[in-house]
Every structure is written in C-alpha cells, then in structure tokens.
Amino acid sequence: MTKQDPNPAPPAHAHSHSLFHDAPVASVLLTPDGRIQDLNTLAFGLLDLPREPRGGRRFASLLSPALQSTFSTFLRQVAAGGGPQTIETQISRRDSTTLDLRLDLGASMADGQLIHYHLVLTDITPYKQAHQTLLNGHAVLDHQIESGTARVRALNDELEQVVTSVLQELYLPASRVMSALGLLRQALGDRIDDVEKPV
Structure with missing residues (x-):
C-alpha cells in the first residue's frame, strides 16, 4: 500500500494559471478571434473593465474605431508567424480617462494551430504626458x-x-x-x- 502525500502538488495548469494572474505585468489572453479569454489582476485594474463572461468582448472594441482595423492587422501578422509585434494605442476607460498603452502581442501555438494570443499591456501615459x-x-x-x-x-x-x-x-x-x-x-x-x- 502506497502512502498518500498529505500536500499533493497542484496540477501544472493550476500553477501556470496562478503565475499568469499574479504576474508583475498586465497580461491578457485573447481567443484566436481576438476576444478576451482571460486577464490577470493588473490588466483588470488597468483596463477598468466590468465583470463579464470570458470570451465575450473583443479586445479591439476597447480601442478607438480608427485603431480597431490596425489591431486586427496586428493579430493577423502574429498569427501568420510574424513573431511578436508591438504597437502603441489609446484606450478609454469607464471613468472617461484615456490611457496610452504599449501592446506587446505574441501567439501560443500547438501543432501549428493558434491556441491563444498573449497580450502584455504597458501604461505609457506618464511618458506621453512628459x-x-x-x-x-x-x-x-x-x-x-x-x-x-x-x-x-x-x-x-x-x-x-x-x-x-x-x-x-x-x-x-x-x-x-x-x-x-x-x-x-x-x-x-x-x-x-x-x-x-x-x-
């Protein structure tokens, strides 16, 4: 009879999920069609989004209409194997403030298929103001x-x-x-x- 460990190690996906949510940078996971799949604590605070079901809102909807098509092109370039991409954009929050953000986008692939996009958000508003x-x-x-x-x-x-x-x-x-x-x-x-x- 084998002895059971009283403190079993959590599954690997639970550990990576914890790392994602507690990461020191604002991060967002997007579905292959550009919808918000998950966001970590910093991203949630930065974007000031209302609570809603995952996979509901397109990330591009947070951008001004002029930048939405640019963001779609941005997603296509990364999905086509163009490597990580970076753009600067503005996002309007619910409190009517506008943030200048740098978006660093990469893709997670498995067997040649896009699993999700990983988006890192950096608030560059103070730099833009300066x-x-x-x-x-x-x-x-x-x-x-x-x-x-x-x-x-x-x-x-x-x-x-x-x-x-x-x-x-x-x-x-x-x-x-x-x-x-x-x-x-x-x-x-x-x-x-x-x-x-x-x-």
Missing part, C-alpha cells in the same frame, strides 16, 4: 525666440532710423561749417600758412 510637456515647452521657447528676434529687428530698424535722422540733422550745420572754412581759407589766401604754423 513628452507632450516637453513639446509644449519647446513651443513656448520657440515663440519666445521668435518674439525676441522680432523685437531685436524692430530695435535695429528704430536705431537705423535714429542714426539716419541724426545724420540728416547734422548734415546742414556740417556743410555750413565746411562752407565757412572754405570761405575763410579763400579770404586768408597765402596767410593761411602763417596761421597754421605753431607759435
């Missing part, structure tokens, strides 16, 4: 540089006008002085050499 903040900061700096450049041009134009105006105002008195010096030179004639000698 990137947008940087872009906004660059736009503000560009605007300030353009404003500063326009101001420098305006000041240069103003300076040029002032210099031109001063030169025009000085031209008449200077020409009168030059005329007077010419007349004085003529009046002094040869005596100008005596005037120019140092005393």
Whole structure:
C-alpha cells in the first residue's frame, strides 16, 4: 500500500494559471478571434473593465474605431508567424480617462494551430504626458525666440532710423561749417600758412 502525500502538488495548469494572474505585468489572453479569454489582476485594474463572461468582448472594441482595423492587422501578422509585434494605442476607460498603452502581442501555438494570443499591456501615459510637456515647452521657447528676434529687428530698424535722422540733422550745420572754412581759407589766401604754423 502506497502512502498518500498529505500536500499533493497542484496540477501544472493550476500553477501556470496562478503565475499568469499574479504576474508583475498586465497580461491578457485573447481567443484566436481576438476576444478576451482571460486577464490577470493588473490588466483588470488597468483596463477598468466590468465583470463579464470570458470570451465575450473583443479586445479591439476597447480601442478607438480608427485603431480597431490596425489591431486586427496586428493579430493577423502574429498569427501568420510574424513573431511578436508591438504597437502603441489609446484606450478609454469607464471613468472617461484615456490611457496610452504599449501592446506587446505574441501567439501560443500547438501543432501549428493558434491556441491563444498573449497580450502584455504597458501604461505609457506618464511618458506621453512628459513628452507632450516637453513639446509644449519647446513651443513656448520657440515663440519666445521668435518674439525676441522680432523685437531685436524692430530695435535695429528704430536705431537705423535714429542714426539716419541724426545724420540728416547734422548734415546742414556740417556743410555750413565746411562752407565757412572754405570761405575763410579763400579770404586768408597765402596767410593761411602763417596761421597754421605753431607759435
């Protein structure tokens, strides 16, 4: 008679199921037609989905209509043996917030048949927000540089006008002085050499 182990090891599928649900990354299993088969704790919290039967909702329905066809192409590429694929997308949650996500998609195959897709979700919203903040900061700096450049041009134009105006105002008195010096030179004639000698 064999002795029974009081703590039998759980079946392998129970262990892998536990690993999936407790994984440190948000993961979703999709059926071959792209419906949500299972999602782990992090994915459930990230997506903020209502409780519903497995295999009910298509994952693409969480995406904007413009991205749904892209996601279908994404699934086909992976199923056709294109290897893991990555795309970035946005998902609207029930609380009206929008998440920017990176989706890493792979396929589990057995005997050449697709069993399910494995989708890893990474919330990149903070990175996108930081990137947008940087872009906004660059736009503000560009605007300030353009404003500063326009101001420098305006000041240069103003300076040029002032210099031109001063030169025009000085031209008449200077020409009168030059005329007077010419007349004085003529009046002094040869005596100008005596005037120019140092005393």
